[in-house]
Amino acid sequence: METFKGHGMKIVIAGYGYVGKAIEQALLPAHEVTVVDPAYNTNRISDVEYDALIICVATPQSHNGACDMQNVFDCIDESNNKPILIKSTISLEGWQQLKQKYPNKSITFSPEFLRAKTATQDFNKQKAMYFSVDDWEFWSKLFSNTNKNLEFKLAGAEELILAKYFRNSFLATKVTFFNQAYDLCSKLGIDFDKVREYVTDDDRIGESHSYVTEERGFGGHCFPKDTNALVTTANNNEVRLSMLKEAIDYNDFWLRLNQAVKNNKVKDESRNNI
Numbered sequence: 001m002e003t004f005k006g007h008g009m010k011i012v013i014a015g016y017g018y019v020g021k022a023i024e025q026a027l028l029p030a031h032e033v034t035v036v037d038p039a040y041n042t043n044r045i046s047d048v049e050y051d052a053l054i055i056c057v058a059t060p061q062s063h064n065g066a067c068d069m070q071n072v073f074d075c076i077d078e079s080n081n082k083p084i085l086i087k088s089t090i091s092l093e094g095w096q097q098l099k100q101k102y103p104n105k106s107i108t109f110s111p112e113f114l115r116a117k118t119a120t121q122d123f124n125k126q127k128a129m130y131f132s133v134d135d136w137e138f139w140s141k142l143f144s145n146t147n148k149n150l151e152f153k154l155a156g157a158e159e160l161i162l163a164k165y166f167r168n169s170f171l172a173t174k175v176t177f178f179n180q181a182y183d184l185c186s187k188l189g190i191d192f193d194k195v196r197e198y199v200t201d202d203d204r205i206g207e208s209h210s211y212v213t214e215e216r217g218f219g220g221h222c223f224p225k226d227t228n229a230l231v232t233t234a235n236n237n238e239v240r241l242s243m244l245k246e247a248i249d250y251n252d253f254w255l256r257l258n259q260a261v262k263n264n265k266v267k268d269e270s271r272n273n274i
């Protein structure tokens with residue numbers, strides 16, 4: 001295991017999006033950070049001398065719904081033998097391939113739960129950071145100054161990978177649930193806003209993800225790809241995640257309808273007759 005030098009570690013952050021930027025600001029100024037991201041610079045991981053690598057690259061949806069981890073593999077291919085932390089969202093299948101392909105690398109997974117809009121604040125205020133047991137001591141020391149109440153939790157990588165996907169999938173399903181409540185209220189001429197308010201007054205339900213937007217359904221950076229990745233993993237294992245599948249199908253229906261209205265193929269009013 002790599003020994004922790006305290007301050008002044010040389011850290012490479014690969015992927016300088018919402019997650020990479022939030023992590024950079026948490027590590028500066030105590031550590032020296034080099035960013036590697038083709039969208040921002042021509043740095044290469046293999047050209048940098050560093051103590052640890054943090055991978056925050058995009059992991060988009062592939063054509064069959066699965067999580068495309070090519071960017072993560074590209075980073076690990078270029079890495080030296082120092083500890084690697086994966087903060088990108090990855091799949092179970094990808095993690096298994098990764099362990100087979102790089103049996104001698106020290107790779108730790110840590111799911112990231114920040115929200116894009118409030119990335120830095122979310123990262124700084126997080127109550128718990130979760131690490132797979134692989135090299136958790138090293139990483140928990142590195143992030144120990146993030147905030148004084150931060151708790152470190154350990155689990156197997158597989159549990160953490162699924163926990164990340166199930167959190168996003170639960171919230172996406174909640175969005176669909178309230179959109180369908182909206183459909184019923186609209187049909188009956190009942191005020192959805194009041195219904196929504198009185199339902200979510202129950203603390204067990206809560207108001208997050210209960211609002212219905214003009215676009216309808218869920219969007220954003222992660223919910224569509226993460227829900228599809230989880231359903232793909234379930235299908236690969238012949239398990240039915242039928243509620244989540246319905247949430248995705250309902251969402252896709254709205255995406256297609258919005259697109260058809262935008263392309264003048266369908267009248268805008270048709271959105272009100274669902």
Ligand SMILES: NC(=O)c1ccc[n+]([C@@H]2O[C@H](COP(=O)([O-])OP(=O)(O)OC[C@H]3O[C@@H](n4cnc5c(N)ncnc54)[C@H](O)[C@@H]3O)[C@@H](O)[C@H]2O)c1
Pocket residue numbers: 014015016017018019020036037038039056057058059071072074075087088089090112113114115116117221222
């Ligand atoms: N945005 C969120 O709210 C959020 C929250 C939690 C987890 N995540 C996950 O974290 C990861 C990053 O998300 P993000 O929102 O920061 O993405 P982003 O799209 O904002 O940024 C990703 C960056 O990775 C770069 N990149 C792609 N391939 C690369 C490579 N081979 N080497 C170096 N850089 C590379 C891209 O140029 C891009 O700048 C994803 O797996 C995402 O699912 C995102």
